[in-house]
């Protein structure tokens with residue numbers, strides 16, 4: 001579905017390029033929720049932008065490409081980096097970070113749906129030819145029915161965004177992003193800044209939607225708990241690259257990479273009495289990363305060889321990948 005082939009991306013600055021995504025190479029499969037985890041500033045959002053083809057100054061694609069392919073309504077499709085924009089909304093959609101602020105606060109939601117849907121080409125659940133003849137009232141009927149399917153009241157179409165809670169605005173954005181039944185949906189920190197109860201509701205909505213659409217969802221979150229709750233597979237990013245990738249349950253049960261172990265170890269657990277310690281130290285500067293393994297300055301298992309060469313991401317067991325000199329492939 002989504003092939004990411006040796007992708008590197010950087011931000012152009014007056015001091016030179018800052019390499020934020022470094023030779024990332026992996027596949028995201030049909031009908032799965034794939035999570036991208038890691039601390040702030042590790043390159044998650046930039047990677048997601050590259051998947052959605054939002055390569056705009058100062059961001060530059062240095063190498064590699066993304067290939068989006070599959071079949072929708074019996075028609076095969078394939079788009080590569082540079083042409084993925086043509087497939088926006090219909091084949092791939094994107095819920096950006098802080099999406100709640102994307103809505104115009106002083107325009108009724110029905111107008112915002114109508115403004116977006118014609119740009120998408122319409123056609124969700126209808127023949128494209130007849131959809132083009134659809135009147136605004138017919139489109140709003142379909143939107144209202146879709147909102148009901150998502151257990152949202154169609155009455156919100158008459159509301160202004162400022163009248164809705166942050167959680168409800170997030171649900172509306174997700175409804176808008178999935179109205180065309182995209183084959184792939186990307187969501188960047190969809191639960192950040194929401195309280196725990198609302199967060200759970202959004203995660204349940206995403207899970208239900210993925211099951212209904214049987215599509216692929218790529219979820220970026222710094223919150224490992226979010227990944228544990230809804231993703232099938234996940235990748236852990238550190239300083240622009242994946243350091244571990246595999247089945248989410250297996251990663252949580254048996255993390256391979258020292259960084260993954262520390263991320264999971266820092267999660268609060270029921271019955272914890274003491275205060276949890278975060279991961280000591282800070283992620284390295286992407287302007288001047290350390291030589292060798294970039295995690296070495298924070299890694300309790302680091303040794304001399306770790307600073308001499310960067311460990312490649314290798315398949316350690318079938319479907320389990322890690323980048324660490326101390327972990328040898330078993331396959």
Ligand code: SF4
Nearest residue numbers: 293296299306324325
């Ligand atoms: Fe730690 Fe060395 Fe493995 Fe890097 S390569 S994670 S420094 S043990």
